[in-house]
Amino acid sequence: MKVIVPVKRVPDTAGEKKLDPNDRTVDRDGVESVLCPVNEFSIEEAVRLKEKHGAEVTVLLIGPDSAQPIVRKALSYGLDAAVQVTDDAISGSDALGTARVIAKALESMEWDLVVFGNQSADARTCLVPAAVGELLGVPSLTFARYLEVNGDEVVVHREHEEGWDVVSAQLPALVSVVEAINEPRYPSFKGIMAAKSKPLTVKSLADIGVDDGAVGLGAASATMYEFEPRPPKSAGTIVDDDGSGAAAAQLADWMAEKKFV
Amino acid sequence: MGEMLVLIDHNDGQPRKVSLQMLSAATKLAAEAGQTVSAVWLGEGGADAAAVLGEHGAAKLYHWDSPDAFAYVTLPQVDALEAALSASGADTLLFASSNHVKDVAARLAIRVDGGVITDVTDLAVGDGGRLHATKEVFGGDLITTSKVADGKVALFGVSPNAFPVEASGGSAPETVALDVTLSEAATAAKVTSVEKVGSADRPDIGEAAIVVAGGRGLGNEQGFELMEQLADVIGAGVGASRAATDAGWYPHRYQIGQTGRTVSPTLYLGAGISGAIQHRAGMQTAQHIIAVNKDAEAPIFQIADFGVVGDLYKVVPKLIEELQTRKG
Numbered sequence: 001m002k003v004i005v006p007v008k009r010v011p012d013t014a015g016e017k018k019l020d021p022n023d024r025t026v027d028r029d030g031v032e033s034v035l036c037p038v039n040e041f042s043i044e045e046a047v048r049l050k051e052k053h054g055a056e057v058t059v060l061l062i063g064p065d066s067a068q069p070i071v072r073k074a075l076s077y078g079l080d081a082a083v084q085v086t087d088d089a090i091s092g093s094d095a096l097g098t099a100r101v102i103a104k105a106l107e108s109m110e111w112d113l114v115v116f117g118n119q120s121a122d123a124r125t126c127l128v129p130a131a132v133g134e135l136l137g138v139p140s141l142t143f144a145r146y147l148e149v150n151g152d153e154v155v156v157h158r159e160h161e162e163g164w165d166v167v168s169a170q171l172p173a174l175v176s177v178v179e180a181i182n183e184p185r186y187p188s189f190k191g192i193m194a195a196k197s198k199p200l201t202v203k204s205l206a207d208i209g210v211d212d213g214a215v216g217l218g219a220a221s222a223t224m225y226e227f228e229p230r231p232p233k234s235a236g237t238i239v240d241d242d243g244s245g246a247a248a249a250q251l252a253d254w255m256a257e258k259k260f261v
Numbered sequence: 262m263g264e265m266l267v268l269i270d271h272n273d274g275q276p277r278k279v280s281l282q283m284l285s286a287a288t289k290l291a292a293e294a295g296q297t298v299s300a301v302w303l304g305e306g307g308a309d310a311a312a313v314l315g316e317h318g319a320a321k322l323y324h325w326d327s328p329d330a331f332a333y334v335t336l337p338q339v340d341a342l343e344a345a346l347s348a349s350g351a352d353t354l355l356f357a358s359s360n361h362v363k364d365v366a367a368r369l370a371i372r373v374d375g376g377v378i379t380d381v382t383d384l385a386v387g388d389g390g391r392l393h394a395t396k397e398v399f400g401g402d403l404i405t406t407s408k409v410a411d412g413k414v415a416l417f418g419v420s421p422n423a424f425p426v427e428a429s430g431g432s433a434p435e436t437v438a439l440d441v442t443l444s445e446a447a448t449a450a451k452v453t454s455v456e457k458v459g460s461a462d463r464p465d466i467g468e469a470a471i472v473v474a475g476g477r478g479l480g481n482e483q484g485f486e487l488m489e490q491l492a493d494v495i496g497a498g499v500g501a502s503r504a505a506t507d508a509g510w511y512p513h514r515y516q517i518g519q520t521g522r523t524v525s526p527t528l529y530l531g532a533g534i535s536g537a538i539q540h541r542a543g544m545q546t547a548q549h550i551i552a553v554n555k556d557a558e559a560p561i562f563q564i565a566d567f568g569v570v571g572d573l574y575k576v577v578p579k580l581i582e583e584l585q586t587r588k589g
């Protein structure tokens with residue numbers, strides 16, 4: 001079985017995030033970049049498919065040269081190879097543009113199953129996996145809290161507000177996973193060392209058959225044209241409890257005054 | 262006169278609250294843009310809900326009365342919406358910005374050459390009647406305005422509680438049965454069962470006007486029983502921090518934060534939660550914030566409108582009593 005794990009580079013979730021006022025894309029100079037934390041769960045699931053089914057796993061990342069350490073980081077979990085699509089024309093792509101690049105890259109690769117994260121920690125659109133599914137004409141079983149491959153069938157528990165749906169499809173298929181699916185392990189020292197020499201293929205848009213004009217800021221289907229920081233909040237009322245819980249009465253008064261009771 | 266479509270998200274035959282919020286907002290926007298509002302109901306039960314949809318502004322109802330809508334993953338709904346767009350000639354659709362519906366919108370956008378803006382908190386009519394969407398990014402640190410490129414079908418995922426529910430008192434809408442032929446691909450991924458494990462009487466945190474959330478400070482799983490008691494006194498939904506869901510004290514689907522869900526209730530109450538940046542990313546757009554934490558330095562107090570520095574096991578039981586007395 002061949003598995004592909006698309007991963008994203010995102011600004012560190014603990015850092016302060018900024019937009020570049022010129023092109024309104026994420027300003028990456030000020031904050032450290034990391035492997036999207038949600039992808040730690042998709043990678044872990046792929047590693048389990050390796051262990052259980054002998055899957056061969058390839059990392060896929062759409063992003064500039066400077067994102068290469070993130071590709072190596074993904075490989076350090078014990079994955080086999082990587083493809084990175086790097087092209088100046090990709091800059092400023094929205095979720096659907098990114099999906100177009102991922103779909104074309106996938107068309108140029110061999111795979112049975114693609115394991116996405118359900119969302120990226122910065123954009124958080126959740127749009128990419130389903131959009132890729134539509135572009136490729138394959139099922140997208142998203143928000144998996146449980147995943148199982150039986151022969152050429154994949155079964156997923158798709159999380160929703162009230163619980164989950166049990167769904168299944170034949171391979172080839174796409175899935176996206178939520179954090180609840182597993183507990184990611186850390187890369188081993190051996191994995192980190194081996195990642196340095198794992199095959200990494202860098203492709204341009206032309207290599208995967210995408211027109212420059214089809215992606216990037218200019219082709220974005222949705223554009224942001226204004227942004228402002230959230231207005232600061234005025235200081236609240238803070239009361240110290242005396243250890244008996246009596247301060248709850250003041251809180252209840254406040255809630256009543258605001259008509260929450 | 263053009264039509265603005267609102268995809269009705271429903272559960273057990275009832276429109277969810279967010280659907281009535283979307284209809285209420287669409288009614289005003291459509292009036293300003295010289296359009297009318299049409300609701301779209303996929304799956305069984307649309308005709309029965311017609312009256313309530315009309316009361317909230319739907320002039321027309323497109324419905325697809327078929328169990329197929331939810332028998333397969335995502336695609337039947339995409340097929341049906343494509344039919345609704347072509348029957349109505351609409352170029353704008355509002356949908357509930359929840360996970361499964363975002364998938365439908367993503368696929369629809371690819372199919373009809375549309376653009377999608379998710380997690381919208383406000384909408385305004387701009388030039389040429391096109392809608393402009395407000396959306397908060399980076400966990401609510403920035404407020405942005407975006408629009409879908411001209412000439413493309415505009416799909417807006419609306420956050421719960423972004424708009425008030427306002428009945429316009431309209432009469433029952435004209436109903437139009439959609440003619441949907443499922444594509445072969447649509448039946449490729451089957452839904453074999455639906456597991457509903459959430460509480461039937463407690464609102465979901467996505468929709469609830471009040472959300473109470475518990476964190477590591479609860480110390481154990483039983484702590485959530487206390488949070489549920491508190492929730493039930495004020496009709497709240499119950500959420501959790503990642504520390505609590507990771508510990509297995511509460512299910513992951515109730516995790517609030519950057520890698521969990523975003524809630525924007527009118528009131529959020531966090532107990533035993535420190536207010537890490539990743540948690541704030543999922544709740545700081547709440548209108549009012551209450552924090553109960555024994556550490557006066559906990560960052561959650563910086564964004565709290567009302568904070569109690571104290572032991573939650575003393576404060577919360579007392580709060581339940583006090584609230585019960587006030588309710589009479």
Ligand SMILES: Cc1cc2nc3c(=O)[nH]c(=O)nc-3n(C[C@H](O)[C@H](O)[C@H](O)COP(=O)(O)OP(=O)(O)OC[C@H]3O[C@@H](n4cnc5c(N)ncnc54)[C@H](O)[C@@H]3O)c2cc1C
Binds near residue numbers: 476553554555
């Ligand atoms: C990539 C990434 C993504 C993340 N995503 C999320 C996310 O989606 N959601 C999320 O919540 N977190 C997320 N986190 C984790 C986040 O950084 C924090 O670790 C987490 O929110 C802490 O949860 P907590 O506040 O419950 O626990 P703690 O930070 O340990 O805080 C517990 C608090 O309880 C208080 N306390 C203890 N006992 C009592 C008592 N008896 N009475 C009153 N107060 C008490 C303590 O003073 C303390 O402030 C993420 C982290 C990373 C790195």
Ligand SMILES: Nc1ncnc2c1ncn2[C@@H]1O[C@H](COP(=O)(O)O)[C@@H](O)[C@H]1O
Binds near residue numbers: 060
């Ligand atoms: N630039 C990218 N390169 C590779 N994969 C990506 C990229 N952007 C998003 N993805 C994948 O799509 C998933 C969902 O992201 P999103 O739809 O942006 O919230 C992520 O978890 C990744 O698996």
